[in-house]
Structure formats: structure tokens, C-alpha cells
Amino acid sequence: MAEIYDLIVIGTGSVGSSTGYYAAKRGLSILEIDSATPPHTNGSHHGETRMIRHAYGEGSSYVPLVLRAQELWNELKRDTQVDIFHQTGVLNIAPKQSSFLNNIITSAEKYELPIEVYDVSEARKKWPQFTMPDQFRAVLEKNSGYLKSELAIDTYVKEAKRLGAHEQFNTQVISVDNDDNGFVHVTTNADTFIGKSAVITVGTWVKDLIPNLPIQPVRKVVSWFEAPKQLAEEIGFPANKGLIKIGRHQGGQYITKREERLDFDALNEDRTEIEPLLNSVLKTVSNLDHGVACSYDLSPDEHFIVDNLPGKKNIQFVSGLSGHGFKFASVLGETLVAKALNETLDFDLSPFLLSRFNS
Ligand SMILES: Cc1cc2nc3c(=O)[nH]c(=O)nc-3n(C[C@H](O)[C@H](O)[C@H](O)COP(=O)(O)OP(=O)(O)OC[C@H]3O[C@@H](n4cnc5c(N)ncnc54)[C@H](O)[C@@H]3O)c2cc1C
Known part of the structure; x- marks a missing residue:
């Protein structure tokens, strides 16, 4: 049986x-x-x-x-000795009125999480690698980071x-x-x-x-760019083999079949969709090394x-x-x-x- x-x-x-x-x-x-x-x-x-x-x-x-989730990632790393979580901190830069940024501050207040909020002049001094328009501010969360x-x-x-x-x-x-x-x-x-x-x-x-x-399947791309030395080393931007990874959460292509998740570079916008961000905020980054296509399962x-x-x-x-x-x-x-x-x-x-x- x-x-x-x-x-x-x-x-x-x-x-x-x-x-x-x-x-x-x-x-x-x-x-x-x-x-x-x-x-x-x-x-x-x-x-x-x-x-x-x-x-x-x-x-x-x-x-x-x-x-x-964080406790469990830490536990997994401790139990297996595999370096899964890397505490680099996460820096959020956005217009002052951004609801995302405001939600970060609300979440931090509600749960007493340590964050550091910088107005644009302080942020520009602290992170000169980024170009920040006047109406921006920055929120740093030091305990966060990335997972492999x-x-x-x-x-x-x-x-x-x-x-x-x-x-x-x-x-x-x-x-x-x-x-x-x-x-x-x-x-x-x-x-x-x-x-x-x-x-x-x-x-x-x-x-x-x-x-x-x-659920709406969405094709997304993410790209790796050559990291200027200063960007990779000074703020601990998670550069790997001299490359930093940049992705855009918004956008992408709605798809209905697996075959429609075309490889990176199949569409012209795969290379260009990130350009407005590079031109406005990350002017020190230019050379694309490679990219991959991935997908989201988007709920309404x-x-x-x-x-x-x-x-x-x-x-x-x-x-x-x-x-x-x-x-x-x-x-x-x-x-x-x-x-x-x-x-x-x-x-x-x-x-x-x-x-x-x-x-
Ligand atoms: C470019 C990109 C960047 C992202 N950045 C972040 C980020 O910074 N932080 C974050 O938290 N999240 C991020 N996400 C989202 C995150 O990666 C996903 O939400 C998460 O990986 C989804 O997990 P999952 O288990 O639902 O899907 P998956 O990890 O895709 O697992 C689904 C599994 O099901 C299998 N499967 C599918 N259909 C069948 C079937 N019929 N029979 C058998 N097996 C099947 C697949 O082979 C696959 O292994 C990002 C996603 C993308 C694409």
C-alpha cells in the first residue's frame, strides 16, 4: 500500500x-x-x-x-553554519510624502524598531554616492540586510x-x-x-x-551593474564580484503562460527600464554586466x-x-x-x- x-x-x-x-x-x-x-x-x-x-x-x-522570520533566519544560520543572512542595513530614499517611507516610520514607531531618519541635507552628506532631490529624505534601518x-x-x-x-x-x-x-x-x-x-x-x-x-503572473527583470569602487566599499552596498544588483519593483509585463517569461534582453526595455533611476539617483553607476528574468505572483x-x-x-x-x-x-x-x-x-x-x- x-x-x-x-x-x-x-x-x-x-x-x-x-x-x-x-x-x-x-x-x-x-x-x-x-x-x-x-x-x-x-x-x-x-x-x-x-x-x-x-x-x-x-x-x-x-x-x-x-x-x-528574522529570528528563524538567524537560527538557521546558527544551526547550519551557512551564511544566509547578511546584516548590511537597508537605506530607503524617497520623496518626503512617499507612503512607503511613512509606513516604515509608522511600523518602526508601533513596534519600537530602531530606524534613523535623515533630512535631505544630512543624507547628502552621509551618502554622497546618491543624488537626492530637495524633496527627498532617507530612512536607515541598520538591523536589516539581505538573504542569500x-x-x-x-x-x-x-x-x-x-x-x-x-x-x-x-x-x-x-x-x-x-x-x-x-x-x-x-x-x-x-x-x-x-x-x-x-x-x-x-x-x-x-x-x-x-x-x-x-493572481496575475508578472515577468520581471533584475540587472547587475559594475559597481564604482566607492559605492561598493563605502556604504556596504552588497556588491558581489564587483557588481551591484539593481531591480525595479514596479512595472514588468503581465503574462499568462510560462513561455512568455522570456529571458533577459528579449525586450528592449529590459536594458532601459532602470535608466531613469540611474540618471536621477545613482549617477555613479552605468555599465550593465548582465541580467535575469524572474516572475511575481501579484495579488490585486x-x-x-x-x-x-x-x-x-x-x-x-x-x-x-x-x-x-x-x-x-x-x-x-x-x-x-x-x-x-x-x-x-x-x-x-x-x-x-x-x-x-x-x-
Ligand atoms: C526580481 C525579484 C526580486 C525580488 N526581491 C525580493 C526582495 O528583495 N525581498 C523579498 O522578500 N522578496 C523579493 N522577491 C519576491 C520573492 O522572491 C518571492 O515572493 C518568493 O521567492 C516566492 O516564493 P514562492 O515559494 O511562492 O515561489 P518559488 O520560490 O518560485 O517556489 C515555487 C516552487 O513551486 C514549483 N512549482 C510550480 N508549479 C509547480 C507544479 N505544478 N508542480 C510542482 N512544482 C511546481 C516551482 O518549481 C518552484 O520551485 C523578489 C522577486 C523577484 C522576482
Whole structure:
């Protein structure tokens, strides 16, 4: 008879690999499925690094989650000796009236997080590498930094395996449903697997499995530029091999099929979309070295969706990470496992329910 897993992870990328790790740590029998071998470049987690910010510009409801996420990233680094988190600090520069900047300040006040706020003249003196228009100000968050995203996934996958997780990689999940006894049947192009519970963490192409979700896949590019020595060394801008990574959160191309996520340089704007930023704020940077294409799973309000499939208590999903989800992968994994075990949660996940889009 086929093994019945305690938990099946469908999509072992950022959130899925963390879920697999925390489930294995809790002694659950688990199966991790992925259409490729994670980490890889088909999903949303490649390109070496992801920022982690605590005083959250997207809204203070994320702060308790991101603080727990940071604790878990630190714990992972301590337990595995793998350098995943790098505390470089994060500098936010924006017009004074920017709601993002104001949300950072509100989040910091509400949760007593240390930030430093500079008016434009102080900021220009402190960071002469940046050109700042008069109406700008700067907020520095020293405790934040960046995470090595592919290294983190590699670490989660290896550790989960060491703790007994089963892997079914290079396998495409086609459908997920409950049988009459409440077991989850996960049908793939290889076999059908059975679990007491499952999490769907497939990122951009979630609508293949949950067609009615209000998710828009977006093609995004990110580029690496030759870093002037002064920029790379003086402010600890995370330059790697003399290159700094620059991306633009807004914009990108709405897509409907995997094939439409064309490689970097397929579109003229891949090279030019960042130019206005370079010309206005980062005049010391010019030479493009290379770029990659990646993708977002954009929700209508750009906030996460963390929920159960309607009417199915044992099938959870995470979606709509909308280009800012990597930093939360650790805490989302821990939380999905706690939910699968019917434990009381430490966080209020009600802002992230799918039902907010019903009205
Ligand atoms: C350019 C760029 C920059 C970003 N910068 C930041 C940042 O600075 N900070 C931050 O916090 N976030 C950032 N993000 C967002 C963050 O990377 C994503 O929100 C996060 O990686 C998404 O995680 P995920 O687990 O949902 O998806 P993924 O990591 O893509 O994992 C999904 C997995 O599911 C698998 N899969 C898909 N379909 C199937 C199927 N049918 N069957 C089996 N397996 C399947 C895929 O192969 C993949 O491994 C950025 C994203 C991009 C693209």
C-alpha cells in the first residue's frame, strides 16, 4: 500500500522548502514535490539575494511576522553554519510624502524598531554616492540586510532530507483534492501521492492548480551593474564580484503562460527600464554586466494570501507574495506546519485571507 504522508509540500521553492524543513524538524513524515530541482531559475527565488526589511513599508501588519522570520533566519544560520543572512542595513530614499517611507516610520514607531531618519541635507552628506532631490529624505534601518535566497533553499532542502523528508523532484503536480475520507490526493505526471494534509506553495503559476485565484503572473527583470569602487566599499552596498544588483519593483509585463517569461534582453526595455533611476539617483553607476528574468505572483492589493482551499481544512496554500515574499519564507513555513498540526498560531493571519477579495 502507498505511504500516507503527514504532509505533502507541493512546490519546494522559497516557502515550500521552508515548510518541508520545519515539518521534518517537527518529526512529520513529509513528501516534497517540485517540477524542477530546487533551487533553480524557473521560479521566483533566483538571482542570489533578497532583501529583508523589518520596519515594513508595505504595512505594519507584517512586522510581527517579519520579526519572527528574522529570528528563524538567524537560527538557521546558527544551526547550519551557512551564511544566509547578511546584516548590511537597508537605506530607503524617497520623496518626503512617499507612503512607503511613512509606513516604515509608522511600523518602526508601533513596534519600537530602531530606524534613523535623515533630512535631505544630512543624507547628502552621509551618502554622497546618491543624488537626492530637495524633496527627498532617507530612512536607515541598520538591523536589516539581505538573504542569500538560493543558498537558503539549498540549505532547507538538504536539512529536510537529512531529517528524513522524501523528495519527488522534476515532477509536475497536475491536481490536488480530497477523497471521501479526507485524505489529500496529489496527482502528478509521475504518480499519485496521498497525504493527511498538503500545502500548495507553487509561486507564480498557482492558477494551474487553483484556477479561481485573483493572481496575475508578472515577468520581471533584475540587472547587475559594475559597481564604482566607492559605492561598493563605502556604504556596504552588497556588491558581489564587483557588481551591484539593481531591480525595479514596479512595472514588468503581465503574462499568462510560462513561455512568455522570456529571458533577459528579449525586450528592449529590459536594458532601459532602470535608466531613469540611474540618471536621477545613482549617477555613479552605468555599465550593465548582465541580467535575469524572474516572475511575481501579484495579488490585486499586492498583499499575501495565506489560507485553506475553500471547504478543505487540510489543504493550505500561500500565494500573492507579490514580489516581497522571500524574507517571510522562514516564518510562513513554520506557520503552515503549525496550522497543519492544528496548533494555536502566534500571528494574526486574518489580513491575508482570500475572502477579503469577495466583496
Ligand atoms: C526580481 C525579484 C526580486 C525580488 N526581491 C525580493 C526582495 O528583495 N525581498 C523579498 O522578500 N522578496 C523579493 N522577491 C519576491 C520573492 O522572491 C518571492 O515572493 C518568493 O521567492 C516566492 O516564493 P514562492 O515559494 O511562492 O515561489 P518559488 O520560490 O518560485 O517556489 C515555487 C516552487 O513551486 C514549483 N512549482 C510550480 N508549479 C509547480 C507544479 N505544478 N508542480 C510542482 N512544482 C511546481 C516551482 O518549481 C518552484 O520551485 C523578489 C522577486 C523577484 C522576482
